[in-house]
Amino acid sequence: MSTLSPLQEKRYHRNTQLPGVGDEGQLKLLQSSVLVVGAGGLGSPAAYYLAAAGIGRLGIADGDVVELSNLQRQILHFTADIGRPKVMSAADKLVALNPDCHVVTHHCAVTAENAADMVSQYDLVIDATDNFPSRFVLNKACLVTNKPFIHAAVLSMAGRVMTILPNQGPCLRCVFREPPAPSAKTTFELGVLGATPGLAACIQASEAIKYLLGLGDLLVNRLLIFDALAMSFEVVEVLRDTDCPDCGSGAQI
Amino acid sequence: MHIELRVYTGLEKYVGVRHGEMTTVAIDGTLTIADLLHRFDIPPAEVTSALVNGRHKELDYRLQDKDRVSLFPPVGGG
DSSP states (O other), X not given: OXXXXXXXXXXXXXXXXSTTTHHHHXXXXXXXXXXXXXXXXXXXXXXXXXXXXXXXXXXXXOOOBOOGGGTTTOTTOOGGGTTSBHHHHHHHHHHHHOTTSEEEXXXXXXXXXXXXHHHTTSSEEEEOOSSHHHHHHHHHHHHXXXXXXXXXXXXXXXXXXXXXXXXXXXXXXXXXXXXXXXXXXXXXXXXXXTHHHHHHHHHHHHHHHHHHHTOSOOSSXXXXXXXXXXXXXXXXXXXXXTTOTTTSTTOOO | OEEEEXXXXXXXXHHTOOTTOOEEEXXXXXXXXXXXXXXXXXXXXXXXXEEXXXXXXXXXXXXXXXXXEEEEOOOOBO
């Protein structure tokens, strides 16, 4: 594929008009691949925007099935999808949105055993998981395979986003060393406004496309943290830690 | 001796500040991050990460003059 088809010229017109994109940038997106791990509150909007933008190959990894309580925020899934694997429900919507996007489904949890192999098949990884153990596994797998890893997490009406480029800035464990205590409250107890993961995931999708096209300034060495109740967005400086167990000088990579 | 403190995502109520708002804390003698939490009655389980000047520090870290401290509670949903 060396040029956009007439239909693609139309479909991606608002992309190609952007500074620094053009037909060349769009072709680059169509030849790019992104793995979205988690097809829930973060993964739904992130995958929608990446598919719509024309990412050529989009991997969706999730071992769960759609539940009724997912539907107030996990916008890839419809009422009729209850009981179906989330990856199948996601693939249906994303392909219907953009047939240019080849969706690869991974109907499994991400584990220390399968993460590096899965991650190595893509140009970039989106953290759309809902737990720290999975995030730490992905963080390590992305360090090992030298893949950009775009982290986000949300709770209630708050969230944060951080882009990890291996060896160019802090990794997730430089900043968040240990999982929260088991007593820490989750979205099950504290709730989450559907638009909150939407906010974080839109930032993740923006970061992914910027990285793939080499545009702008990424959230590297910077943690974006927001509170939608106060509607306050803050950027906190974050630096690499030489004592980090995953990317520090003593880490086993 | 003074440090700059910023807290996020629910910890504001302990310190009496807005999300990310900087507050200056005066320190006499030595003060660890754990002592700082105690001073504001912040339960240690509600702090999942403490950064000092952008770098992760353990709760026994002794604060230095002009340190910039950021405290984050557990946020792990998706």
